Amino acid sequence: MANFLEISGKGTLSQLDYVGSLNIQLWATLRAMRRALPLVGNVHRWRATVRQMYEIGVGALPMVALLAMCSGFILAMQGASELRRFGALHFVIDLVAVGFTRELGPLLTAIAVSGRSGSAFAAEIGTMKVTEEIDALKVMAFEPVEFVLAPKYLASLISVPCLSAVANFFGILAGGLFMFFSTHLGVPLYFHYVLTSIELRDVLAGIIKSVAFATIIAHVGCLEGLRVRGGPDAVGRSTTSAVVRSTFLVILADAVFTTIFYFMGRT
Amino acid sequence: MPIISVRDLVVEYDGRRVLDGLNLDVEPGQITVLLGGSGSGKSTLLRQILGLERPNSGSIFIQGTDVTRCTQAELKRVRRSIGVAFQNSALFNSLSLEDNVALTLREQTALAPTIIDLIVWMKLAVVGLADFGKLYPRELSGGMKKRAAVARALALDPEILVFDEPSAGLDPIVAAELDELILFMKEAFQITALVVTHELASAFRIADRIAMLSNGKLLAVGTKDEIRQSQHPRVKQFLNRVPNNPVHAPALAAYMEQYVQNREAKS
Numbered sequence: 001m002a003n004f005l006e007i008s009g010k011g012t013l014s015q016l017d018y019v020g021s022l023n024i025q026l027w028a029t030l031r032a033m034r035r036a037l038p039l040v041g042n043v044h045r046w047r048a049t050v051r052q053m054y055e056i057g058v059g060a061l062p063m064v065a066l067l068a069m070c071s072g073f074i075l076a077m078q079g080a081s082e083l084r085r086f087g088a089l090h091f092v093i094d095l096v097a098v099g100f101t102r103e104l105g106p107l108l109t110a111i112a113v114s115g116r117s118g119s120a121f122a123a124e125i126g127t128m129k130v131t132e133e134i135d136a137l138k139v140m141a142f143e144p145v146e147f148v149l150a151p152k153y154l155a156s157l158i159s160v161p162c163l164s165a166v167a168n169f170f171g172i173l174a175g176g177l178f179m180f181f182s183t184h185l186g187v188p189l190y191f192h193y194v195l196t197s198i199e200l201r202d203v204l205a206g207i208i209k210s211v212a213f214a215t216i217i218a219h220v221g222c223l224e225g226l227r228v229r230g231g232p233d234a235v236g237r238s239t240t241s242a243v244v245r246s247t248f249l250v251i252l253a254d255a256v257f258t259t260i261f262y263f264m265g266r267t
Numbered sequence: 268m269p270i271i272s273v274r275d276l277v278v279e280y281d282g283r284r285v286l287d288g289l290n291l292d293v294e295p296g297q298i299t300v301l302l303g304g305s306g307s308g309k310s311t312l313l314r315q316i317l318g319l320e321r322p323n324s325g326s327i328f329i330q331g332t333d334v335t336r337c338t339q340a341e342l343k344r345v346r347r348s349i350g351v352a353f354q355n356s357a358l359f360n361s362l363s364l365e366d367n368v369a370l371t372l373r374e375q376t377a378l379a380p381t382i383i384d385l386i387v388w389m390k391l392a393v394v395g396l397a398d399f400g401k402l403y404p405r406e407l408s409g410g411m412k413k414r415a416a417v418a419r420a421l422a423l424d425p426e427i428l429v430f431d432e433p434s435a436g437l438d439p440i441v442a443a444e445l446d447e448l449i450l451f452m453k454e455a456f457q458i459t460a461l462v463v464t465h466e467l468a469s470a471f472r473i474a475d476r477i478a479m480l481s482n483g484k485l486l487a488v489g490t491k492d493e494i495r496q497s498q499h500p501r502v503k504q505f506l507n508r509v510p511n512n513p514v515h516a517p518a519l520a521a522y523m524e525q526y527v528q529n530r531e532a533k534s
Binding site: 131135136138140141142 | 317344351353357370374375
């Protein structure tokens with residue numbers, strides 16, 4: 001019994017320590033992010049942010065587009081196989097359009113970015129810790145949070161919602177292609193139906209989710225990198241941990257947001 | 268008046284005392300060598316002097332500022348007067364050699380780009396790397412990386428230069444070249460240098476004063492001759508390279524014989 005209490009207590013303290021570190025880092029980075037903004041901030045930080053945006057956004061574009069196309073096609077086919085039985089094949093358009101805008105677009109993008117950029121953040125920062133580059137920044141009178149973390153945060157906050165919009169477009173386009181091949185519905189007409197089925201709150205829900213997911217991915221990736229202690233093997237562990245934790249937290253946040261929007265939509 | 272003054276410094280990690288009431292003065296314009304074996308507390312003392320960690324008690328005054336109690340702004344000001352060449356060089360891998368040296372000049376001074384280019388060339392020329400500015404750290408040999416780290420440390424013309432294990436991992440010729448470089452910089456720029464090393468030949472070549480550290484305590488501080496003549500048993504052991512636990516060949520042979528007999532008896 002004492003052993004069980006000891007283990008559970010240790011686990012709880014460890015998780016509390018992690019959540020505490022996330023909060024401290026979030027506050028420090030939000031304060032430093034002002035310096036990464038264009039015009040009002042430091043031009044070097046903004047340049048670093050643009051480089052990061054290229055890495056996170058442009059680099060992930062083909063992957064996200066392909067992922068969204070496949071998922072859109074799958075969703076349309078699965079929906080059609082059931083809806084056809086009730087003579088409601090046209091509802092596939094609503095299913096794909098609303099499903100992607102509210103849910104699948106931001107979620108698929110977050111999972112792709114988490115695996116691609118979240119792990120890269122952890123590996124880069126972890127390596128910088130191991131090779132004393134973070135210490136070098138400090139003794140050169142730079143603020144590592146501003147120098148390393150802030151551009152990654154800002155770039156994620158800009159890139160992930162943009163990528164989500166791209167994912168939405170390609171996912172919905174895949175649904176249109178399915179409808180064209182199965183019912184000969186013209187693509188322009190399909191997009192007309194899509195626009196009538198989506199409401200502003202669907203778009204807002206998607207944007208809010210993708211901003212939250214971007215924060216989680218950047219946050220966890222950077223924290224895992226900064227928590228690296230030891231040698232190169234620790235960098236490998238932190239990279240794995242960054243992907244696992246950020247994917248888990250993204251899905252958890254998605255569940256929370258979806259529940260909130262569900263109850264807000266009912267009232 | 269000493270440029271660096273360490274007073275009653277105590278540092279503990281998980282209840283284990285790493286530095287035990289340490290007192291040390293570094294005089295301006297001199298090369299002070301911190302000599303000691305592995306685990307003696309050299310690197311910990313260096314991290315404390317650089318303000319990378321806070322001690323349990325005691326003070327470190329650098330040019331009159333107590334870096335253990337000062338504000339972040341004061342610490343940054345102090346750090347701008349210190350150049351550090353890390354053990355693993357800690358060059359930024361994503362930047363070329365020129366950009367590594369130019370980083371602080373671009374971000375912490377208002378100098379024109381042409382002047383910065385000239386200064387960077389001069390710093391690289393001092394360490395013999397003027398023709399290698401376009402290369403990236405991964406393209407350099409170990410000795411070149413160490414010299415590049417010195418060039419970066421010199422960027423802001425610091426009053427104090429700190430070297431962490433400058434000869435570690437280098438062949439004797441390159442290590443000797445680095446020693447000559449440290450001596451040249453002292454003569455040319457009247458720099459105060461603090462060198463952490465366990466290499467006896469290097470220490471006795473470059474030092475004006477040597478501080479011998481063991482188990483978190485200073486055993487002896489003095490000129491090269493004073494250290495050579497020290498009667499402290501640990502200092503004599505270190506200088507004469509006498510091992511702590513010599514391997515007893517007969518005991519080892521007896522153990523091996525018994526091991527083989529046990530294996531034979533089991534089979």
